[in-house]
Amino acid sequence: QVQLVESGGGSVQAGGSLRLSCAASGNTGSIYCLGWFRQAPGKEREGVASIDSNGIPTYANSVKGRFTISQDNTNNTLYLQMDSLQPDDTAMYYCAASTQYGTLCRQMAIYNYWGQGTQVTVSS
Numbered sequence: 001q002v003q004l005v006e007s008g009g010g011s012v013q014a015g016g017s018l019r020l021s022c023a024a025s026g027n028t029g030s031i032y033c034l035g036w037f038r039q040a041p042g043k044e045r046e047g048v049a050s051i052d053s054n055g056i057p058t059y060a061n062s063v064k065g066r067f068t069i070s071q072d073n074t075n076n077t078l079y080l081q082m083d084s085l086q087p088d089d090t091a092m093y094y095c096a097a098s099t100q101y102g103t104l105c106r107q108m109a110i111y112n113y114w115g116q117g118t119q120v121t122v123s124s
Contacts, residue, residue: 002026002113004095009118016085016122022078022095022115033098033105034071036080038091038120048093049080050105058106062088085122092117 008020024031035050049069051057057069068081078095096111103110 002028002031002097002099004097004113004115006093006095006115006118009093009120011121011123012085014086014122014124017081017083018085018120020080020082020093020095020118020120022080024076024078024097027099028076030099031097032101033103033110034069034078035096035098035105035108035111036069036078037094037096037108037111038089039094040091043091045094045108047106047108051078052105082120085120087122087124089120090122091120093120 003025005023012018032053033050036048037045038048039045047060048063049059049067051069066084070079094117095115097113098110100110
């Protein structure tokens with residue numbers, strides 16, 4: 001079992017920045033992929049960024065160049081640095097972990113552990 005707890009959400013104006021954190025606990029040694037996903041009201045959940053056990057990141061086209069995913073293995077924490085935020089980035093952001101080795105980390109279907117989410121609101 002893996003437990004995930006997100007923090008760092010909030011309200012910012014367009015052009016601002018936020019850093020989300022996701023603390024992982026439990027059987028963290030079984031994790032192959034970590035990812036950030038978001039869901040805006042009335043929309044489907046979508047992938048934002050992911051990182052595999054080798055530290056290789058992938059990003060959705062909509063956030064490339066603005067968001068950075070990183071991880072600190074010493075304290076089992078995943079981060080999402082979000083810069084140049086826009087109103088379209090407003091959503092509930094979720095951290096997720098997958099224990100399926102060798103899969104593509106950008107595929108949402110492989111994630112079997114999810115956090116409770118943290119709200120990000122960007123005003124114009």
